[in-house]
Amino acid sequence: MFDETKREGPSLADLPIGAKAFVESVKAKGSIRGRILAMGLVPGTALEVVRKAPMGDPIEIVLKGYHLSLRSGEARAVKVSSTPVGTLRGIEKEGR
Amino acid sequence: MQDVSKNVRVALCGNPNVGKSSLFNALTDSRQHVGNWPGVTVERKSGYRVYRGHRIEIVDLPGTYSLIASSKDEEVATKYIIEESPDVVLQVVDSSNLERNLYLTMQLMEFGKPMVLAMNMSDITEDRGDSLDLDVLKRFLGAPAVRTVASEGIGLEELLDAIVGVAKRIPVDRRVGYGELEATISDLRDMVERDAEISSRYPSRWMATRLIENDSYVKGLLADRPIWKDLEAYLSNIDREEGEMDLADSRYTVIDEVVALSCKRCKPKRSVSDSMDRVLVHRYLGIPIFLILLWGAFELTFSAAAPFMDLIDAGFAELGDWVAGNVRPEWLASLLADGVIGGVGSVLIFLPNIVIMFMILGILEDSGYMARVAFLMDRLMSRVGLQGKSAIPLIMGFGCNLPAIMATRSIEDRKDRLITIMVTPFMSCSARLPVYILFAGAFFSHMAGTIVFMMYMIGIAAAIFTAMALRAFVFKGEPSAFIMELPPYRLPTTRSVGVHTWDRAFLYVKKAGTIILLGVVAIWALASLPFGVEYGSEASWIGAIGKVIEPLVEPLGFDWRIAVALLFGFVAKEIIVGGLMTLYGAGQNENALTDALKADGSLNQVNAFGLMTFSLLYMPCVATAGIIWGETRSWKWTMFSIVYGIVLAYAIALLIWQVGGPLFG
Amino acid sequence: MKEDDSRLMWFGALLAAAYLVFGTLEVLGGIGYDGERLGDLYVQGGIMDGLVLLVIGAVFAFGWKERDDPSVFPLMGISLGTIFLVIYLVLMGANLLSLLMFGSEHVDGWTIADGMRPGIYLGVISALGGVVWRKRLSLTMLSRAGA
Numbered sequence: 001m002f003d004e005t006k007r008e009g010p011s012l013a014d015l016p017i018g019a020k021a022f023v024e025s026v027k028a029k030g031s032i033r034g035r036i037l038a039m040g041l042v043p044g045t046a047l048e049v050v051r052k053a054p055m056g057d058p059i060e061i062v063l064k065g066y067h068l069s070l071r072s073g074e075a076r077a078v079k080v081s082s083t084p085v086g087t088l089r090g091i092e093k094e095g096r
Numbered sequence: 097m098q099d100v101s102k103n104v105r106v107a108l109c110g111n112p113n114v115g116k117s118s119l120f121n122a123l124t125d126s127r128q129h130v131g132n133w134p135g136v137t138v139e140r141k142s143g144y145r146v147y148r149g150h151r152i153e154i155v156d157l158p159g160t161y162s163l164i165a166s167s168k169d170e171e172v173a174t175k176y177i178i179e180e181s182p183d184v185v186l187q188v189v190d191s192s193n194l195e196r197n198l199y200l201t202m203q204l205m206e207f208g209k210p211m212v213l214a215m216n217m218s219d220i221t222e223d224r225g226d227s228l229d230l231d232v233l234k235r236f237l238g239a240p241a242v243r244t245v246a247s248e249g250i251g252l253e254e255l256l257d258a259i260v261g262v263a264k265r266i267p268v269d270r271r272v273g274y275g276e277l278e279a280t281i282s283d284l285r286d287m288v289e290r291d292a293e294i295s296s297r298y299p300s301r302w303m304a305t306r307l308i309e310n311d312s313y314v315k316g317l318l319a320d321r322p323i324w325k326d327l328e329a330y331l332s333n334i335d336r337e338e339g340e341m342d343l344a345d346s347r348y349t350v351i352d353e354v355v356a357l358s359c360k361r362c363k364p365k366r367s368v369s370d371s372m373d374r375v376l377v378h379r380y381l382g383i384p385i386f387l388i389l390l391w392g393a394f395e396l397t398f399s400a401a402a403p404f405m406d407l408i409d410a411g412f413a414e415l416g417d418w419v420a421g422n423v424r425p426e427w428l429a430s431l432l433a434d435g436v437i438g439g440v441g442s443v444l445i446f447l448p449n450i451v452i453m454f455m456i457l458g459i460l461e462d463s464g465y466m467a468r469v470a471f472l473m474d475r476l477m478s479r480v481g482l483q484g485k486s487a488i489p490l491i492m493g494f495g496c497n498l499p500a501i502m503a504t505r506s507i508e509d510r511k512d513r514l515i516t517i518m519v520t521p522f523m524s525c526s527a528r529l530p531v532y533i534l535f536a537g538a539f540f541s542h543m544a545g546t547i548v549f550m551m552y553m554i555g556i557a558a559a560i561f562t563a564m565a566l567r568a569f570v571f572k573g574e575p576s577a578f579i580m581e582l583p584p585y586r587l588p589t590t591r592s593v594g595v596h597t598w599d600r601a602f603l604y605v606k607k608a609g610t611i612i613l614l615g616v617v618a619i620w621a622l623a624s625l626p627f628g629v630e631y632g633s634e635a636s637w638i639g640a641i642g643k644v645i646e647p648l649v650e651p652l653g654f655d656w657r658i659a660v661a662l663l664f665g666f667v668a669k670e671i672i673v674g675g676l677m678t679l680y681g682a683g684q685n686e687n688a689l690t691d692a693l694k695a696d697g698s699l700n701q702v703n704a705f706g707l708m709t710f711s712l713l714y715m716p717c718v719a720t721a722g723i724i725w726g727e728t729r730s731w732k733w734t735m736f737s738i739v740y741g742i743v744l745a746y747a748i749a750l751l752i753w754q755v756g757g758p759l760f761g
Numbered sequence: 762m763k764e765d766d767s768r769l770m771w772f773g774a775l776l777a778a779a780y781l782v783f784g785t786l787e788v789l790g791g792i793g794y795d796g797e798r799l800g801d802l803y804v805q806g807g808i809m810d811g812l813v814l815l816v817i818g819a820v821f822a823f824g825w826k827e828r829d830d831p832s833v834f835p836l837m838g839i840s841l842g843t844i845f846l847v848i849y850l851v852l853m854g855a856n857l858l859s860l861l862m863f864g865s866e867h868v869d870g871w872t873i874a875d876g877m878r879p880g881i882y883l884g885v886i887s888a889l890g891g892v893v894w895r896k897r898l899s900l901t902m903l904s905r906a907g908a
Contacts, residue, residue, distance in 0.1 A: 026341060031167070032577045033337065034309060037344035038162030039579060040196050045348070054379050055475040058484075058578055064195040067582040069471050071478070074577055371830060375820060375837040384816045385841070391809055392848045400851050403858040406867070 012047075012061070013075035020048045021080040028077035036074065040064045044084050104152045104263045107177055109204060110188035111197055112159035113464075113583040115216045119188050119246035120156045121595055123256075140172075147256045150263075155182070161196070163203040164309045168510055171313050177207050178298060183263045184210050186255075188246070191215045191228060192584075194355050195348075201237060202272050202347040206302040210262040211239035214255055218243040232358040238268030247589050271301065274346045280334055281305060287330065291323045307331060308339040369584040373468070382472050389465075390491055393456045398495045398526065401448035408448070412441030430624055431617075439616030443605070443719065446498055450604050451597055453492065453499045457506075458596040460488075462588035466506060467580060474578055480560045481567030483509070483578055486516040490559070493523030494552075497720045501727055502600060511571045517724060518566060518737055519559040521716040524552050527669040531711045534673055538690045539704040547705070551712050558713055558744060604723075615718035619667050638663060652710065652746070653703030653753040662710065668717050702760050706752040714745035766831050769897070772890055773821045773835030776842070776883070780818030783879035787811030803877040810880060817841050817887075836898055839891045846884025852876065 009024055023045045026036050040063055041047075047063040058071045110116040124143025141156040157176055158169035177185060185204055189197045204211060215228065230241045240258040244251035274281055284304035289295040294303075298317065306314040307327065318324050376385060416433040423429040460466045470484030477486050485507045493500035500520050507513040532551050536544035567576075622638040629635040634643070634656075642660035649659045657679040664675035673689075680692040693699055715738045716724065725734040783804065790806025817838055824834030853876035859868045891898060 029337070030310075031164075032579075033340060034162065034164045035577060035579050037341060038164070038199060039581075040199065040348065042341065042344045042348050044345075051373075051377065053377065053471055053475055054382050057475045058471060060377075060471065060582060064193075066193050066196055067584075069467075069578070069580050069582055071474065071578045074579055371833045372837065374827070374830065374833050375823075378823070381816070381820055381823060384812075385820065388813045388816045388841075389844075391813065392845060395852060396848060400855040403855050403862060406859065406863060410863075 009079045009081055011076045012049075012070075012078040012080050013059070013072040015049045015080065017049050017051055020046065021082055022046055022084040024079040024081045026078055028074065032074060032077075036070075036078065039068055041078055046084075047080075102150060104150050104184060104259060105180075105182045106152060106154045106184045106186050106259055107173075107182040108154050108156045108186050108188065109173060109177075109200065110159055111161055111190065111200060111581075113581065114159070114188050114190040114193075114197065115246040116156065116159055116188045117595075118589075118592055119214060119216060119244065120154060121591075122246050122249050122252060123152075123154055145256070148260060150260050152256065152259060154186075155180075160200065162200060164306065164311050167508070169508065174311075174313055177204075177209065182209065184212060184259050186212045186214060186259060188214045188216050188244075189241075191218045191243075192226075194228075194359060195351055198351045198354060199344075199347055202350060205237070205239075205270050205272070206299065206305060208267055208269070208299050208302070210265060210267040211237070212255065212258045212262055213237070213239055213241040214244045214246075214251070215241050216244050216246050218251075219245045219248075227360045229358045229360075233354065236270075236354050236358065238270035247592065272347055272350050274305070274343060277308070277339060277342050277346070280308065280339065283330065284308070284327070287323055287327055288318075291321050294318065294321060294323075305343060308334070308336055309343060310336055310340070369464075372585050373582075376465070377468050377472055382468075386469055386472055390488075393453075393460075394492070394495055396456060397449055397453045397492070397499075401452050404448035405445050408445050409441065412437055412444070416441075427624070427627065431620065434624070435617045435620035436613070438620075439613045443613065446496060446719070447601065447605070449496055450499050450502070451601050453503070454597040454600040455593055457488070457503055458593035459588045461506060461596075462586065462592055464583045464585045467582050470578075470580060471582065478576075478578070481563040482516060482519075483507070483512045483576060484580075486512065489516055489520060490523055493520045493525060495526055497521050497523065497525050497716060498604075498723050501720065501723050502604065504727065509576060512576055514728065514733065515563050515566050515571070517727060518733070518740075519562045521720055521724075521737060521741060522555045522559040522562065522713060524555040524712055525669070527717070528712055530670050530673045531665075532708055534676075534690065535693075535704045535708050538693045539699070539701045547708070551708055554709060554748075555712055562740075562744075603726075610722075615722070616667055619664065619718075623664075651753065652706055652749040653698075653757060654707060654710075655698055658707060662714065665711060666715065666718055668719065669711060672711055702756040703753055705756070706749040709752060710745045710749040712745075713741055713748065715739075715741035765894075765897075769835045769894060770824055770831050773824045773838060776835075776838060776887060776890070777818050777821035777824070779883055779886070780814045780821060780838075780842070783883060784811045784814030784816075784818055787814060787879065803874070803879065803882070805875070805878050807878075810878060813845055814879060814883070817845065817883075832897060835890075836894065839887045839894070840898070842884050842887025843891050845880050846888055849876070849878065849880045849884065853881075 012021075012023075015021055023041050023043050025043055026033060026041060028036050045063055047061050050060045050062050050067065052059045053069075056072075058069045059075055060067055060069045062068070108116060108120055120141065120143065124145055142154065143156075144151055144153045146152070155176065157173040160167075160170045160173055163170055163174050176182070185207065187197075187201055187204060189201070201211075201213065213233070215230065215233075218228070228243075230243065233241045240262065242251055242255045242258050244255055281301065281304045284307055285300045288300045288303050294317070303314055303318075307318075308331075318327060375381060378385075416437045419437060420429050420433040423432060457466075460469070466485070466488070469487060472484070473487040474484030477483050482490075486504075488506070489500045489503040492503055497520050500523065501517050504513050504516045504520070507516060528551070529548070532548045533544075536547040540547045619638070622641065623636050625637050626635075629639075633639055638660055639656075641663065642656040645659050646656040649655075649662075654662075657676065660679060661672045661675035665672040676693075677689050680689055680696075693704075715721070721734055721738060724737050725731065728734065783802075786802070786804045787806060788808055788811035790804050791808035791811055794806075820834055820841060821838035824831060824838070827834065853873070856868055856871050856876055857873065860871060865871070
């Protein structure tokens with residue numbers, strides 16, 4: 001499901017209800033980037049998709065023990081993976 | 097250095113929904129001052145308390161999740177801490193949600209101020225069996241942490257002791273280590289410190305991190321300094337997006353450690369809230385439940401207020417009659433009775449609405465349901481350039497635009513709020529109904545209901561059009577984001593709802609009162625001058641104005657009497673009917689007016705429809721215009737709302753008469 | 762607990778039926794269906810009142826569809842029914858106040874019987890259910906708001 005060679009991994013918006021995943025990176029720009037990061041969506045964070053609003057958007061996720069909703073537009077900028085590989089927090093990262 | 101042993105200034109910070117206002121109210125009692133932060137529409141609240149010989153002044157900063165100046169709220173908070181240099185920074189922390197709350201703590205620590213943490217809602221944390229080691233927290237963060245339950249006033253003394261305790265001390269130096277970014281931070285610090293003036297005023301490490309995070313406020317501070325060129329060149333060579341992520345990452349790494357060491361069994365349980373959400377934001381039931389609750393709120397706001405409104409109305413009528421009968425000279429009696437008393441009455445008559453509506457809104461907000469409404473409605477509202485939180489004010493607008501515009505306060509995003517305020521006047525309020533009933537009854541007897549319904553639809557269409565146009569042209573290229581916490585459901589307290597309601601009601605009377613009174617007196621003067629004319633007659637100034645603008649409204653199929661009635665309508669739209677009664681000499685009898693209108697050869701179905709449309713759209717009433725000014729603090733937007741409404745109404749009424757006239761007339 | 766759950770579900774089913782039937786009657790009355798017989802049941806014929814009853818009925822009814830957490834829907838139905846009971850009582854009180862202060866002409870001849878409606882007596886049944894299952898309603902488990 002997670003193709004290593006593909007540069008663009010799946011995003012939070014692609015996850016079905018009930019899926020659990022880890023944040024890999026945040027691609028958003030500008031002030032929205034800061035807001036996403038401040039809410040705790042930093043690399044390595046575990047999250048779960050709880051539900052989607054009646055018309056499929058926004059989505060509700062749970063992370064760090066609290067519930068957060070965001071539009072799929074913002075969710076698309078949050079790349080996720082099924083394992084926290086390579087982005088474990090506290091481990092030095094090399095060669096960006 | 098000022099004498100802090102007598103006067104302690106405290107900045108109150110915290111995330112939204114953590115009980116910050118409750119704590120503020122509990123700490124300051126009612127010794128509060130409510131105002132606005134200079135230049136912005138963010139409310140500024142401050143208050144004080146005398147405690148053991150200290151005068152502790154507390155400024156309630158806007159609730160924020162972080163302190164990178166990307167929103168007005170965050171900028172206001174940052175600016176206050178930096179520029180007004182409070183003695184103590186007090187952060188309210190939701191103990192049941194430590195991790196996300198401590199992110200703000202990490203940023204506050206960078207200011208190098210003495211800090212105190214109020215571990216609020218500790219009752220919930222303990223109820224669910226968590227234990228929090230405050231000593232570990234204190235050692236780790238270098239700031240005393242005190243257990244509080246703000247809504248019940250628990251832990252206040254300890255908190256005040258802690259505030260007084262740290263106020264006299266040099267703050268403990270605690271900083272987040274940023275790993276490999278430290279080299280960059282240190283480079284930036286060195287560059288900032290070359291400017292002696294800047295580095296003496298602002299903490300350089302804080303500046304360095306904020307520069308990486310592209311903070312507009314810090315950039316503004318440095319933009320006209322000689323060092324800026326070098327800084328800019330340096331910053332353009334580093335990957336700031338990666339840097340921003342690494343900073344956030346490091347802060348959360350520290351938080352993970354703090355939480356792991358200080359908190360046992362911190363596994364948040366939300367079973368009750370989760371269960372409730374299974375129903376309240378259910379795929380099929382969510383929106384219907386919201387709609388019926390809204391209808392209930394609507395009924396309460398407008399029907400339950402009726403006896404109180406009637407009472408106020410009757411009281412002012414009585415008072416007016418007494419003044420008219422007993423005060424001499426006559427012009428003074430008329431000024432007092434028709435102008436001042438009528439004007440004050442027209443302001444206060446809405447007070448029952450406002451009080452009930454803010455009680456309901458307070459309950460919805462405090463319970464956490466408002467966030468669900470935004471979640472449910474966002475998809476629909478974002479399609480037309482608004483957002484989820486716009487739904488409540490817009491629908492309240494069908495009752496009365498004025499409290500609806502005050503209700504936009506729950507929208508944090510400035511642009512979204514402004515757009516919502518601008519389109520709210522197109523929601524056909526109940527004051528416009530008498531106009532529709534009169535004309536629909538007189539000219540469309542067989543299909544009056546459909547015509548009235550069409551008016552509501554035209555209003556909604558105008559609102560959608562306006563919102564989309566504003567989003568597309570005025571706020572072009574400014575993306576609107578929707579990232580919102582869904583807090584757990586809570587039981588609202590009487591105290592918190594009461595304080596909220598009182599604040600709003602008071603603000604309404606104070607802000608709207610002055611400007612509405614001015615407007616009403618101005619209209620009175622126009623209708624009564626020159627001396628001796630019959631109130632609002634052809635010979636009065638307003639009659640003269642009506643004559644002057646008659647050529648303008650002629651293409652719409654209106655004569656001078658309609659023009660004058662519409663001028664009266666600015667005071668309050670239901671006055672249009674009363675104005676027409678005077679102008680058509682129909683006394684106080686609506687049936688006589690209907691006959692007179694039918695008998696008037698210049699009116700037919702087409703311009704009657706045009707007139708209804710015009711009175712729907714043509715600018716908010718003076719009370720609403722006053723509150724638009726009060727809420728936006730911008731003459732530009734207030735004028736825009738008035739002028740745009742007139743232009744839109746004119747264009748549509750023109751279309752109706754010019755196209756419809758030849759076709760159906 | 763299991764037995765209690767099934768009792769709660771049956772109570773919910775009963776109220777689902779009642780709310781849906783009366784909701785339908787209200788809506789029918791609202792669009793002009795024979796008003797005379799409905800009056801005996803205090804059905805006022807209000808479309809919005811009918812929709813309120815239908816939505817509350819639907820909440821109760823969904824308890825049978827989503828059975829993995831069987832108590833939530835009946836309990837929320839009970840809460841909504843009680844909320845509307847309170848709303849209707851306040852509206853009745855407001856009209857009564859108008860009647861007492863300004864006389865019957867001011868309220869277009871409104872009487873207490875005009876304030877009576879299915880939302881009230883069904884709401885009373887809901888509220889009674891709320892008293893029986895007050896522990897399950899667990900409102901006390903919600904913390905008090907501090908915001």
